[in-house]
Amino acid sequence: MLLCAPTVKLLVFQQRRTFTSSLAKRFSFNAQSLTESQAQAALDKECIDFLPWLEQVAGAKITNTLSIGKSPHGRALFASKVIHAGDCILKVPFNAQITPDELPTDISVSLTDEVGNIGKLAALLMIEINAGQNSRWFPYISRLPQLSDMHSTIFWDENEFSMIRCSAVHKETVKQKARIEKEFSLVSQAFKEHLPKAIERPALENFMYAYTLVGSRAWETSRGISLIPFADFMNHDGLSASIVLTDEDNQLSEVTADRDYSPGDEVLIRYGEFSNATLMLDFGFTLPYNTHDEVQIQMDIPNDDPLRNMKLGLLQTHYTRSVKDINIFHSSYDTFTIKEVKSATGKGIPQSLRAFARLLSCTSPQELNDLSKEAEQNDGRLARLPFKDRSRELEAHKIILAHINRLIEDHNVCIKELEASDCHFESQRFTVRRQMARDLLFGELRGLRSAAEWLNHYCANLFSAP
Numbered sequence: 001m002l003l004c005a006p007t008v009k010l011l012v013f014q015q016r017r018t019f020t021s022s023l024a025k026r027f028s029f030n031a032q033s034l035t036e037s038q039a040q041a042a043l044d045k046e047c048i049d050f051l052p053w054l055e056q057v058a059g060a061k062i063t064n065t066l067s068i069g070k071s072p073h074g075r076a077l078f079a080s081k082v083i084h085a086g087d088c089i090l091k092v093p094f095n096a097q098i099t100p101d102e103l104p105t106d107i108s109v110s111l112t113d114e115v116g117n118i119g120k121l122a123a124l125l126m127i128e129i130n131a132g133q134n135s136r137w138f139p140y141i142s143r144l145p146q147l148s149d150m151h152s153t154i155f156w157d158e159n160e161f162s163m164i165r166c167s168a169v170h171k172e173t174v175k176q177k178a179r180i181e182k183e184f185s186l187v188s189q190a191f192k193e194h195l196p197k198a199i200e201r202p203a204l205e206n207f208m209y210a211y212t213l214v215g216s217r218a219w220e221t222s223r224g225i226s227l228i229p230f231a232d233f234m235n236h237d238g239l240s241a242s243i244v245l246t247d248e249d250n251q252l253s254e255v256t257a258d259r260d261y262s263p264g265d266e267v268l269i270r271y272g273e274f275s276n277a278t279l280m281l282d283f284g285f286t287l288p289y290n291t292h293d294e295v296q297i298q299m300d301i302p303n304d305d306p307l308r309n310m311k312l313g314l315l316q317t318h319y320t321r322s323v324k325d326i327n328i329f330h331s332s333y334d335t336f337t338i339k340e341v342k343s344a345t346g347k348g349i350p351q352s353l354r355a356f357a358r359l360l361s362c363t364s365p366q367e368l369n370d371l372s373k374e375a376e377q378n379d380g381r382l383a384r385l386p387f388k389d390r391s392r393e394l395e396a397h398k399i400i401l402a403h404i405n406r407l408i409e410d411h412n413v414c415i416k417e418l419e420a421s422d423c424h425f426e427s428q429r430f431t432v433r434r435q436m437a438r439d440l441l442f443g444e445l446r447g448l449r450s451a452a453e454w455l456n457h458y459c460a461n462l463f464s465a466p
């Protein structure tokens, strides 16, 4: 889901100096040489009547400076006039936005909290799609991307899916599909009971489509979740400082430009600070070099470890995770997020991972009791301090290093296979998805290699410190 902020943040943009975003540059239609009338030529002709329709629904002007056009990434918004940094470029009143409040009451009541906000809005979208031209949102719904244009990993076939088998995104996709299936069973039950005529045979495929549309273009707002027509034609640039803001006083969502645009430039916003893992699963695309990339690693206490139960018990008692370590996927004690470690001598890999490895390396109940005592004497978190015995500290960190080196190996194998599968006769869909797999794996590999480098440096210097 996309992230929204209250308008108070607006000031930040107004004070910010113009900066050039690499993506914005790439998408621009040679902006310098385009006149306003040439910019008109880049318009999406299928959308000419869209804005007048939405402004009629809203009862207000939505934009003076933007128009809908086509980009390499589907529909997009383009500057139709000169825009200066700090200009408000669009305002979409709440009454022109789509929220789960529009669900028929019977359906709404029967969908318990087991169906999340995305699932509820997806149920509404399914009803509206099913209504076709009778839907009051038809002009909007008919301009949404088709299933064949969507590349979230939940739609990947087995062959495509195996390209990312070494990544945590693989497991997370399986979980996401299971979550959607569970929500679908509740939604379809509600449809059968309350809308048997309108939706005769609810299909999982249609719910997955609606769910992914919502997940990739709805904003989390103070009112829950909203589809914001027109604003949701804007594509993502991870470096943009423009985001969708909520103005509760005036009951509208708005966007302020973070830089100057010439007529014909594509106007981009930032959906959030998302890694390629999130972009790929929730939004169906990746960025070639994503500064927010990270890699999820999971470490287990081996089943044959005689101290396994004692270690698990200690983990449950002492929460080893700091708030910062909580990642987008899980927040279980054995899963860790590694971001690229910028310098071999810097802060390094997550403390919670190092603590976990210290615990793993213990070979006697006495050592575990010592860790527990030490935690109680400090802030309660387990194994946060280096072992006084440096060879034990070394051993603990070598466990992580071995794990990371295995992951590096796995990533290298997957990447090699990807390179080998490059063929001229593949479908466009496969080409897009292979590039996404590449972006994901290279980003993760960067993080893993930097962690290995940091660990090697830490291990090599353990005995040289006084």
Ligand SMILES: C[S@@+](CC[C@H](N)C(=O)[O-])C[C@H]1O[C@@H](n2cnc3c(N)ncnc32)[C@H](O)[C@@H]1O
Pocket: 023, 073, 074, 075, 076, 144, 145, 216, 217, 232, 233, 234, 235, 236, 237, 282, 283, 284, 285, 286
């Ligand atoms: C909020 S919508 C943006 C409008 C969308 N292009 C359309 O045709 O309706 C988000 C979707 O746009 C596409 N998208 C946005 N930014 C992108 C980017 N930087 N690279 C590739 N695809 C992008 C992805 O398909 C994503 O799921």
